[in-house]
Amino acid sequence: MSKSDIHKNNFKSVFYPKSIAIIGANNVEGTVPYDIVKSILISNYKGIIYPVSPKETSILNIKAYKYVIDIELPVDLAIVVFPSSVCNLVLEQLGQKGIKAAIIISAGFKEVGSVGLEREKQIKEIADKYGISFIGPNCLGVINTDPKVNLNASFARKMPSEGNIGFLSQSGALCTAVLDYAQSKNIGFSKFVSFGNKADISEIDLLYYLADDPKTKVILLYLEEISDGKALMDCAKDIISKTGKPILAIKAGRTNEGAAAAASHTGSLAGSDEICNAAFEQAGIIRCNDILEMFDTAIAFAYQPIPKNNRVSIITNAGGPGVLTTDALIKDGLKLAKFSEETTAIFSKVLPKTANIKNPVDVIGDAKADRYNLVVTESLKDDNVDAVFVILTPQSMTEIEIIAQEIVDVSKNNSKPIYTSFMGATDVAAGIRILEKNNIPNYTLPESMSKSFTSVFNFGQNLNRNGAVYNLDKTQNNVEMAKSILSEALEEKKSYLTEDKTNQLLSCYNLPVLESFVASSAEEAVSFAEKIGFPIVLKIVSDDIVHKFDVNGIVLDIQSREEVIQGYSSIIENVMQLAPEAKIKGILVRKMIPKGEEVILGIKRDNSFGPVIMYGLGGVFVEVFRDVSFRVAPLSLHDIKSMILNTKSSKLLFGARGKNLRDVESLYYCLSKLSELAIDLPQIKELDINPLILLDINKGCYIADAKIML
Amino acid sequence: METTEVRKRVKDSIAKVLKIDQESISNDANFIFDLGADSLQSVLLVAAFEEEFDIELDENKALNVQTVSDAVDFIQEYLN
Numbered sequence: 001m002s003k004s005d006i007h008k009n010n011f012k013s014v015f016y017p018k019s020i021a022i023i024g025a026n027n028v029e030g031t032v033p034y035d036i037v038k039s040i041l042i043s044n045y046k047g048i049i050y051p052v053s054p055k056e057t058s059i060l061n062i063k064a065y066k067y068v069i070d071i072e073l074p075v076d077l078a079i080v081v082f083p084s085s086v087c088n089l090v091l092e093q094l095g096q097k098g099i100k101a102a103i104i105i106s107a108g109f110k111e112v113g114s115v116g117l118e119r120e121k122q123i124k125e126i127a128d129k130y131g132i133s134f135i136g137p138n139c140l141g142v143i144n145t146d147p148k149v150n151l152n153a154s155f156a157r158k159m160p161s162e163g164n165i166g167f168l169s170q171s172g173a174l175c176t177a178v179l180d181y182a183q184s185k186n187i188g189f190s191k192f193v194s195f196g197n198k199a200d201i202s203e204i205d206l207l208y209y210l211a212d213d214p215k216t217k218v219i220l221l222y223l224e225e226i227s228d229g230k231a232l233m234d235c236a237k238d239i240i241s242k243t244g245k246p247i248l249a250i251k252a253g254r255t256n257e258g259a260a261a262a263a264s265h266t267g268s269l270a271g272s273d274e275i276c277n278a279a280f281e282q283a284g285i286i287r288c289n290d291i292l293e294m295f296d297t298a299i300a301f302a303y304q305p306i307p308k309n310n311r312v313s314i315i316t317n318a319g320g321p322g323v324l325t326t327d328a329l330i331k332d333g334l335k336l337a338k339f340s341e342e343t344t345a346i347f348s349k350v351l352p353k354t355a356n357i358k359n360p361v362d363v364i365g366d367a368k369a370d371r372y373n374l375v376v377t378e379s380l381k382d383d384n385v386d387a388v389f390v391i392l393t394p395q396s397m398t399e400i401e402i403i404a405q406e407i408v409d410v411s412k413n414n415s416k417p418i419y420t421s422f423m424g425a426t427d428v429a430a431g432i433r434i435l436e437k438n439n440i441p442n443y444t445l446p447e448s449m450s451k452s453f454t455s456v457f458n459f460g461q462n463l464n465r466n467g468a469v470y471n472l473d474k475t476q477n478n479v480e481m482a483k484s485i486l487s488e489a490l491e492e493k494k495s496y497l498t499e500d501k502t503n504q505l506l507s508c509y510n511l512p513v514l515e516s517f518v519a520s521s522a523e524e525a526v527s528f529a530e531k532i533g534f535p536i537v538l539k540i541v542s543d544d545i546v547h548k549f550d551v552n553g554i555v556l557d558i559q560s561r562e563e564v565i566q567g568y569s570s571i572i573e574n575v576m577q578l579a580p581e582a583k584i585k586g587i588l589v590r591k592m593i594p595k596g597e598e599v600i601l602g603i604k605r606d607n608s609f610g611p612v613i614m615y616g617l618g619g620v621f622v623e624v625f626r627d628v629s630f631r632v633a634p635l636s637l638h639d640i641k642s643m644i645l646n647t648k649s650s651k652l653l654f655g656a657r658g659k660n661l662r663d664v665e666s667l668y669y670c671l672s673k674l675s676e677l678a679i680d681l682p683q684i685k686e687l688d689i690n691p692l693i694l695l696d697i698n699k700g701c702y703i704a705d706a707k708i709m710l
Numbered sequence: 711m712e713t714t715e716v717r718k719r720v721k722d723s724i725a726k727v728l729k730i731d732q733e734s735i736s737n738d739a740n741f742i743f744d745l746g747a748d749s750l751q752s753v754l755l756v757a758a759f760e761e762e763f764d765i766e767l768d769e770n771k772a773l774n775v776q777t778v779s780d781a782v783d784f785i786q787e788y789l790n
Binding site for chain 2: 026028053054055056082083085086089090
């Protein structure tokens with residue numbers, strides 16, 4: 001049985017234990033061991049608890065045992081609060097007792113250095129020996145609000161209310177802050193897990209558990225370190241496609257150390273945070289910047305249905321906020337709904353003459369609950385409306401609480417989402433409480449409301465997208481030849497391939513390289529040029545030169561034999577002057593590519609996510625404009641299209657500003673081939689194709705320059 | 711000093727610091743897991759051993775000593 005299957009079997013004991021042993025408990029108030037026992041008691045836990053303490057006979061009036069093996073009856077779950085130095089002894093006893101699930105709260109493991117890492121390996125080995133699954137170590141614990149169990153196996157101060165949001169966090173301290181914040185917003189949880197060092201049960205195991213948990217509708221994830229990015233992506237894709245449950249994540253640590261030392265454009269542009277962003281987007285994970293954004297989005301998913309489309313009706317009692325909301329909505333890519341004639345006729349008949357009956361509907365400042373009720377109800381009935389945003393500012397005659405209750409009542413009889421923005425703080429507080437307690441998501445700012453709705457809408461639109469890998473005919477690739485080129489270079493201890501070898505390798509994947517020859521004299525260069533046909537390009541070939549432009553080692557657009565002789569001499573002179581140490585192998589002669597759009601394609605290997613493909617605006621200024629996007633290989637056609645559309649310059653390919661329509665189909669082909677190459681050839685550390693010249697529609701594209709780093 | 715003498719005096723020190731009966735301390739007892747010492751008491755144990763045997767222990771090494779038998783061996787090394 002695999003470890004994940006063992007965890008699956010043991011999860012019932014983690015979240016729905018009939019009996020719990022708290023190992024290392026004590027009678028010292030204000031300590032973690034004491035507070036854990038107290039939390040379990042206060043939460044009205046439905047099972048039996050057994051404190052285990054070497055020196056206490058009872059804790060909080062419950063009989064204590066010296067060792068867990070002394071407990072006569074079976075135990076489902078062990079909560080370990082002993083210091084890390086003796087956790088190995090505890091795990092051995094759990095194994096002897098036949099306990100299969102544990103939460104190791106204790107700190108002092110890999111987070112403190114090599115001694116702790118050794119202890120962590122030791123407890124993991126013992127757990128594997130006995131088939132034990134454990135959460136932690138170095139964590140806050142686990143909470144399950146299901147009334148069947150009422151479990152607060154943590155040292156958080158509060159037990160949250162029951163809800164449909166599952167929360168998983170690598171940070172324990174953050175959990176306590178989140179619980180406090182959530183309580184102030186009447187947000188409930190289904191399961192709440194601090195998983196700490198994830199030495200045994202990982203975030204992936206927990207994600208799958210929450211995916212199967214009928215009490216959980218939305219999954220929130222806080223991560224500080226992604227150990228296996230590819231596995232996380234596969235897990236998220238699997239969960240989203242099978243269950244439709246959204247996964248919202250915060251990934252802390254946005255620094256890009258390491259990117260600066262990269263040798264290629266791709267390596268330099270693909271920082272860890274950019275790759276994480278791309279990977280999350282590709283997997284369907286909604287990445288949030290902070291806790292507020294995460295909960296704003298979470299309540300939208302948790303409380304309201306996913307809209308069928310993005311036509312929104314805005315209802316407001318003040319003009320300014322209506323305009324703000326409209327601005328936010330348009331910026332987010334949503335649409336103002338156009339009311340049907342029937343709806344417009346009703347609004348015209350019942351609203352005051354000073355009211356604006358078009359979207360955004362201004363019911364004006366003196367609007368009471370009945371006016372709000374009517375406009376919300378009629379908007380929801382309109383087939384041209386997919387969602388309703390209700391905005392309220394607290395004016396002297398505004399019936400805040402009654403309006404809130406009317407919105408709640410109306411929402412119960414319809415299947416379209418309703419979002420509210422009761423703007424302000426003190427005056428609207430009572431109304432907001434009514435909304436929150438009845439699962440109407442409320443936002444202080446209309447901009448946050450629009451952003452949250454957009455996340456839900458986009459998620460719904462992507463649910464049914466085709467994620468199949470863009471499979472071209474793989475048999476056309478000469479993988480063996482490509483591998484032998486790389487082996488040869490690696491045997492010679494080269495850190496990159498020369499241009500001729502690079503072109504040979506790219507040809508193995510049918511990428512559009514042009515035929516080229518290396519000349520060792522001006523006369524030979526002339527002969528090659530006449531064979532290829534003018535215009536041609538001359539380029540220096542040397543193992544010691546990576547950036548040919550820097551040493552004036554390229555001459556473009558050569559039209560005659562005289563220019564070939566002149567170009568050949570000037571390149572040799574330039575290189576001898578600017579790179580006197582470089583060993584010159586010859587001069588490459590190649591056909592000059594016609595003008596087109598210059599784009600860049602690249603590969604970089606990420607420690608966590610594996611091979612990453614880059615696309616963007618190419619040319620010598622690629623690192624200045626940084627108009628690039630990333631996806632993790634293998635690429636689906638959706639990935640390829642979306643990574644192109646993610647760049648600002650993508651419009652240039654589709655005929656913007658009088659430009660010709662470019663051959664984007666050939667670009668799709670090159671990106672998919674690059675994805676195959678990246679997977680087949682792990683020896684390649686980084687690769688740049690810059691520029692790839694994209695010609696007009698049906699005319700293809702050509703690689704003008706490429707670099708492969710090993 | 712004989713091992714039995716060192717062991718007896720180690721157990722005396724442990725019993726005083728942890729406020730437990732000396733008879734309940736087995737030769738292989740772990741200070742934390744079997745005798746319930748907390749982190750402060752672990753530090754006090756080192757101090758008690760130093761006082762009992764009139765020696766100065768390397769604190770980092772001493773804190774890694776977890777059982778009665780380890781403590782006896784560790785102290786004997788110093789005494790010899």
